[in-house]
Amino acid sequence: MAGDERQGTKMSPAKPGGDFKISPHGDREIVMTRSFNAPRQMVFDAMTKPELIQRWLLGPDGWTMPICEVDLRVGGSYRYVWRHSDGKEMGVRGTFREIVPPGKIVHTERFDQPWYPGEAIITAILTETAGRTTLRSTIQLSSTEGRDGMLKSGMERGVARSYDRLEEILATN
Amino acid sequence: MATANLDATFAALADPTRRAILARLAKGEASVMDLAKPFDMSQPAISKHLKVLERAGLISAGQDAQRRPRRLEPKPLAQATEWLERYRKFWEPSFNRLDNLLEELNNEEKRKEKRHGRR
Numbered sequence: 001m002a003g004d005e006r007q008g009t010k011m012s013p014a015k016p017g018g019d020f021k022i023s024p025h026g027d028r029e030i031v032m033t034r035s036f037n038a039p040r041q042m043v044f045d046a047m048t049k050p051e052l053i054q055r056w057l058l059g060p061d062g063w064t065m066p067i068c069e070v071d072l073r074v075g076g077s078y079r080y081v082w083r084h085s086d087g088k089e090m091g092v093r094g095t096f097r098e099i100v101p102p103g104k105i106v107h108t109e110r111f112d113q114p115w116y117p118g119e120a121i122i123t124a125i126l127t128e129t130a131g132r133t134t135l136r137s138t139i140q141l142s143s144t145e146g147r148d149g150m151l152k153s154g155m156e157r158g159v160a161r162s163y164d165r166l167e168e169i170l171a172t173n
Numbered sequence: 174m175a176t177a178n179l180d181a182t183f184a185a186l187a188d189p190t191r192r193a194i195l196a197r198l199a200k201g202e203a204s205v206m207d208l209a210k211p212f213d214m215s216q217p218a219i220s221k222h223l224k225v226l227e228r229a230g231l232i233s234a235g236q237d238a239q240r241r242p243r244r245l246e247p248k249p250l251a252q253a254t255e256w257l258e259r260y261r262k263f264w265e266p267s268f269n270r271l272d273n274l275l276e277e278l279n280n281e282e283k284r285k286e287k288r289h290g291r292r
Contacts (some may be wrong), residue, residue: 024183036275037272037279038275042278042282056267148179
């Protein structure tokens with residue numbers, strides 16, 4: 001809770017991992033929340049301007065985003081392609097359904113890889129309090145088959161690791 | 174893992190009381206009475222939740238006929254939460270990077286303001 005340190009001189013950077021939270025809602029929705037030490041226009045820009053997106057939306061270490069195209073208008077589409085240092089590639093595309101700068105973006109998401117069939121709909125809401133911005137992102141899969149497909153592909157990598165996170169995931173938000 | 178089971182698993186996980194029960198059982202088995210205590214709920218109400226969790230395969234009841242302690246069945250739960258883990262694995266490091274980017278942008282903005290003679 002560093003909300004009152006307005007001057008930014010002693011603002012300690014968020015702990016590793018920040019206040020990231022992720023939990024299931026029903027059987028095909030995921031809700032993620034995370035707060036940032038910046039006004040929401042800045043966070044909105046970082047989420048929508050290609051030259052900024054390319055600097056952070058990279059997932060685990062080792063990935064870059066050589067292709068990042070964003071046509072930020074309702075009905076406009078976006079296209080991201082990531083490349084790993086080992087040559088692997090991963091791509092996603094989608095369409096914007098609602099854009100209300102700097103507070104709301106709704107877009108679809110479909111991965112090139114068959115992680116899950118169908119589209120997910122992402123609703124991102126940004127709220128600002130005392131210079132801090134909270135992002136709340138809801139990911140709705142089009143079907144439970146999508147979720148199951150994702151689970152199945154995850155299963156191949158083993159599930160032991162996720163058990164470590166159990167208590168956190170079960171925390172009643 | 175059958176889809177029907179998974180739906181039951183996620184339906185079971187959607188309720189905060191049931192998530193709290195699972196979190197409690199993650200620390201060790203407990204009787205219905207133990208479980209009812211922190212929730213300010215009647216035993217029948219807790220039993221209802223336990224039934225849902227049991228049907229979803231997330232918990233099981235022990236042999237002791239008197240206490241029938243409930244315990245967590247970690248595997249189905251871990252399978253269900255793997256779904257979330259995939260997202261976490263991508264978003265957590267991304268958001269940490271975004272922290273750094275935002276700090277840079279903030280500093281840039283401050284420098285610009287200074288140059289324009291404001292503080």
